[in-house]
Amino acid sequence: MPDTYTSLANSPIGKLITGQLGLPRPTILERYSPGDATISGQVLLGAAPGGRLAPAAATVLAGLSANVSTALRGDLRKAAADAGLDAAVFNGEVPGDARFKALVFDATGITDSTQLRELHAFFHPVVRRTQSCSRVVVLGTAPEDTGSPREAAAQRALEGFTRSLGKEIGQGGTVQLVYVAPGAEAFLGSTLRFLLSARSAYVSGQVVRINQGAATPPVVDVHRPLEGKVALVTGASRGIGAAIASVLARDGAHVVGLDIPPLAEDLEAVTSALGGSFLTADITTDDAPQSIALHLQEAHGGVDIVVHNAGITQDRTLARMKPERWERVLDINLSSEERINDELLSSGVLNTGARIVCVSSIAGIAGNNGQTNYGTSKAGVAGMVVAMAPVLAKQQVTINAVAPGFIETQMTAAVPIAIREAGRRMNSMSQGGLPVDVAEAIAWFAAPDSGGLNGNVVRVCGQSLLGA
Numbered sequence: 231m232p233d234t235y236t237s238l239a240n241s242p243i244g245k246l247i248t249g250q251l252g253l254p255r256p257t258i259l260e261r262y263s264p265g266d267a268t269i270s271g272q273v274l275l276g277a278a279p280g281g282r283l284a285p286a287a288a289t290v291l292a293g294l295s296a297n298v299s300t301a302l303r304g305d306l307r308k309a310a311a312d313a314g315l316d317a318a319v320f321n322g323e324v325p326g327d328a329r330f331k332a333l334v335f336d337a338t339g340i341t342d343s344t345q346l347r348e349l350h351a352f353f354h355p356v357v358r359r360t361q362s363c364s365r366v367v368v369l370g371t372a373p374e375d376t377g378s379p380r381e382a383a384a385q386r387a388l389e390g391f392t393r394s395l396g397k398e399i400g401q402g403g404t405v406q407l408v409y410v411a412p413g414a415e416a417f418l419g420s421t422l423r424f425l426l427s428a429r430s431a432y433v434s435g436q437v438v439r440i441n442q443g444a445a446t447p448p449v450v451d452v453h454r455p456l457e458g459k460v461a462l463v464t465g466a467s468r469g470i471g472a473a474i475a476s477v478l479a480r481d482g483a484h485v486v487g488l489d490i491p492p493l494a495e496d497l498e499a500v501t502s503a504l505g506g507s508f509l510t511a512d513i514t515t516d517d518a519p520q521s522i523a524l525h526l527q528e529a530h531g532g533v534d535i536v537v538h539n540a541g542i543t544q545d546r547t548l549a550r551m552k553p554e555r556w557e558r559v560l561d562i563n564l565s566s567e568e569r570i571n572d573e574l575l576s577s578g579v580l581n582t583g584a585r586i587v588c589v590s591s592i593a594g595i596a597g598n599n600g601q602t603n604y605g606t607s608k609a610g611v612a613g614m615v616v617a618m619a620p621v622l623a624k625q626q627v628t629i630n631a632v633a634p635g636f637i638e639t640q641m642t643a644a645v646p647i648a649i650r651e652a653g654r655r656m657n658s659m660s661q662g663g664l665p666v667d668v669a670e671a672i673a674w675f676a677a678p679d680s681g682g683l684n685g686n687v688v689r690v691c692g693q694s695l696l697g698a
């Protein structure tokens with residue numbers, strides 16, 4: 231549900247008033263419903279000369295049955311044909327009446343700053359021809375994977391381009407940069423599928439890194455990619471956790487919801503509606519990691535997806551913060567996740583190809599007044615993800631995090647109205663996100679064909695102005 235201002239601003243009278251007074255009119259964002267096509271509308275695919283990712287992108291688009299026009303150059307026509315893509319080819323000018331739902335540009339051929347003009351050449355003529363809730367994806371090579379300082383600088387420059395375009399594009403459009411390591415081209419599928427679809431409604435201005443995964447990505451049913459998987463979701467009785475449980479179940483997983491014993495009734499209601507099961511535990515107790523591992527082993531023979539969502543805030547400025555507040559927040563939000571991960575790993579309960587997804591926060595990136603404990607814990611979560619990724623990769627397990635910005639939940643509804651309105655509007659979408667937006671990003675990381683994503687921290691914040 232859009233917030234009251236967004237609904238009013240989009241009513242006929244609201245449009246008139248916001249237009250006359252020059253007030254912002256947040257776009258009502260398109261969101262995914264089961265059975266929806268990944269992308270409905272035309273995709274324009276282009277590339278800088280010498281790029282290596284256009285064929286991989288064409289293959290993904292062909293798999294999605296996307297309606298694609300490949301831009302401007304003859305060699306893309308061959309890439310599209312080789313991928314079996316049914317594409318119209320524009321040689322030179324894009325027809326005046328063409329409108330695009332998505333623009334995908336392979337920038338890996340840019341090896342020098344002077345070639346950055348390729349970005350202008352591709353996007354300038356078409357950026358005003360995008361539809362509402364459009365998607366822009368720029369594909370690049372991570373600076374650390376390039377062959378020269380000039381290439382590294384040019385590829386790093388793509389960050390400034392995508393983040394700036396994200397602030398310009400408007401109408402609920404999103405813009406992302408995806409760095410794909412040489413050799414990891416086959417791992418592009420799940421990420422392109424997510425970023426081009428309505429599932430990524432509140433994700434914009436992000437940099438995603440794809441590396442070579444441990445195993446060849448399997449072909450998945452795009453509507454039920456998690457079929458047959460067992461997913462543990464902590465803090466599942468309400469809020470974002472309940473949305474995560476619902477999206478993972480929608481995508482085919484059997485969800486094991488976990489929450490504290492006093493919330494058993496709510497938890498059971500959430501999980502039984504999804505055909506899942508539940509487990510009560512306070513994750514900070516000494517025996518929680520072992521009892522969780524034992525339950526997953528005995529009831530399900532292991533676990534494929536672990537979502538560390540349970541978290542709390544106990545705000546005070548540092549000078550007024552009692553040690554108990556510090557301890558409790560750090561223990562629930564960070565230390566217990568580390569203990570559970572260690573136990574699941576050492577007990578062999580994590581199945582091959584398992585996915586761990588953590589919920590960090592924008593407060594761990596930008597910091598927040600009154601949240602030294604919370605900001606510390608959530609930055610620690612990001613640190614854990616980055617540090618554990620190479621360790622887990624050896625066991626074909628991945629770990630990633632989402633960092634939500636302002637999400638419409640009971641927690642944010644309780645924030646005083648002035649602060650709430652500021653938090654809600656200070657992003658490129660001029661609105662708060664929904665719990666489902668966080669859940670969709672988690673489902674993307676959890677997908678069986680997301681093995682190339684490991685150690686990423688992606689914000690679900692509508693490109694918040696806080697903390698670049």
Ligand SMILES: NC(=O)c1ccc[n+]([C@@H]2O[C@H](COP(=O)([O-])OP(=O)(O)OC[C@H]3O[C@@H](n4cnc5c(N)ncnc54)[C@H](O)[C@@H]3O)[C@@H](O)[C@H]2O)c1
Nearest residue numbers: 465469470471489490512513539540541591634637639641
């Ligand atoms: N709401 C937002 O805008 C926002 C923004 C950034 C990050 N987050 C993060 O998203 C996650 C979910 O937030 P929410 O807004 O849905 O909060 P919420 O309070 O509605 O839900 C948190 C859940 O975690 C459970 N939990 C707390 N302590 C636990 C423990 N010791 N053992 C087991 N379960 C425990 C709670 O019982 C609750 O069900 C949290 O990690 C939060 O920090 C939320």
